[in-house]
Amino acid sequence: MALRHYTLDFNLSAAVDSASTVPDLLSILHEQEMTETVHETNGHGYLATFVGKNGRLVILRVLSHGLVTIDLQCYEGDNIAQLDNLLNALEKKLNTLLNGNIARIKRLPALVRGAEVDRYWPTADGRMIEYDIDRLVYEEDSAYQNIKILHSQQFGNILVLNGDVNLAESDLAYTQAIMGSGQEDYAGKEVLILGGGDGGILAEVVKKKPKMITMKVIDGCKMHMRKTCGNILDNLKGDCYQILVEDCVPVLKKYVKEGRMFDYVINDLTAVPISTEPEEDSTWEFLRLILDLSIKVLHPSGKYFTQGNSVNLTEALNLYEEQLGKLSCPVDFSKEVVCVPSYMELWVFYTIWKK
């Protein structure tokens, strides 16, 4: 059974004397028949804990510089209306006691901890985000990663790889951005897709009547991301596409050797690594290797499209752009910032071409 964790915080305009606020708050908590412990804080304000009979726990802190925090933990199945009443009573009492000295009252949505379905998936830039996820559709540990498909009321199924939101059925904006935002003519062209196991890019490029698409994937989502991939992943070979379930690197090396060229290379393998230690991190090495090989198989007038990362991760993005200056073929690039609905942060996409 999960825990619900409520917080109620008062920011004060001036320092506060706990002796003037605590006794009246205690009277409310005493009505709850909880066992009280007042802790020695070595001069760091007032701290008391209250343990109820039914798994309830309240923590009251009055920090003398001007912050009052209340935590309330209870079982998920506890009486929500009763707890709301308790928090309302505490808020009302504090409002009266601290009248004129309140800079802000903050009562956040309860954090649900240890729930069967986890709704908290932080952004790439490290912010806390609660999604409207109501069920786990699918989970598997492949040799490469943990794959989850979670259902969101508003976004449809969301593919989560190693804890990172990868793509939702609502995210056509992602697929459009990594295809050049509608500015490209794919008709009759040779296209290479690296990654893209959700089938979204393949499904969209096929509509543009290219000459041939070659896609390299490791895993597919054909069962649970139908709005994204349609039926395109049901067959590994179609009129104008083939899907190779194998490692990218040897295939790219073979293409380089054969002198095979593509009009478009779409790299959907991975975001720019967040770690900014390029020399130490093997994901950066892998990124440079793929990038270098991809540019080698790119037609002189061709374009290479890829995702970057959160627009806020400027350090990682700068580092990526530095790598672009170190490839064996000189390249230029442009970037675009796009809103992908399920990401909860703006995302950078790159277009790269041979100088």
Place this chain on the structure above:
Amino acid sequence: MALRHYTLDFNLSAAVDSASTVPDLLSILHEQEMTETVHETNGHGYLATFVGKNGRLVILRVLSHGLVTIDLQCYEGDNIAQLDNLLNALEKKLNTLLNGNIARIKRLPALVRGAEVDRYWPTADGRMIEYDIDRLVYEEDSAYQNIKILHSQQFGNILVLNGDVNLAESDLAYTQAIMGSGQEDYAGKEVLILGGGDGGILAEVVKKKPKMITMKVIDGCKMHMRKTCGNILDNLKGDCYQILVEDCVPVLKKYVKEGRMFDYVINDLTAVPISTEPEEDSTWEFLRLILDLSIKVLHPSGKYFTQGNSVNLTEALNLYEEQLGKLSCPVDFSKEVVCVPSYMELWVFYTIWKK
């Protein structure tokens, strides 16, 4: 000074005996020289609190049905690397102790409580969202509402009215949606804008060369939302627009009396109320009044555009649609779901026309 509040939770596959896990964890916490209190829980698992010398507080719960929760509160200025090390040590130890019995480990981004700049602004459907807000640009309590302008690294300035995210400089998608998503020809038309104090709609409609726009607003954002409004709010009267700073209702009533008609009415006053007690709630009454008057001043072939609310608030949206069936002129409607970047939830927009 704010508090940082870390959580570290272990979901277990099977019930757990606290005697087998707690002593080894305690050894880590004892190294921190914290004062320990073990609480009587009346059969609701193991609960201990640890108070440090520098305002640190750790709460350890081992709920016998299979959930271990750790809370760590500290001052914002505390040594973050040291705290990360402590959490790493606890996580590593629990990982070893519970080996084979772990269904999920969850360590969320720290909650910052009582910070000078508040980054937590829940969605309309009640989910916890942390924004990348780095400063408060402006704050005022008007007669009608609390107005805040907060700066986000990715969204630019965000207008927050009574605690609800209203519009950010990144949100052209909102303005486009409430203007009919590019499907309308405003050239030479009579347009009435209700609300829209941020100037975004006015700035966009003016570009379409309408005959005349009349806008009713209460407050403006001309200082801090320049990317949204440009310089359009600097003058209350332009070649093809006039801004009336007054209450909508008497003006609408006057227009009805005079028989004045508009080709487009854009109502940007407020979202559909979340409260679903329409008979009792004055915001619903206000909504019905404005809607009824607006439809009365709408040309028979005209269109009325307005925002709804979060796509997840189906009950409130259904109720709104019911109201549409009760107007003095019969109307039809369509709706569209749009991703507005700073909202962190998909948003419904309505188009309404006379039958």
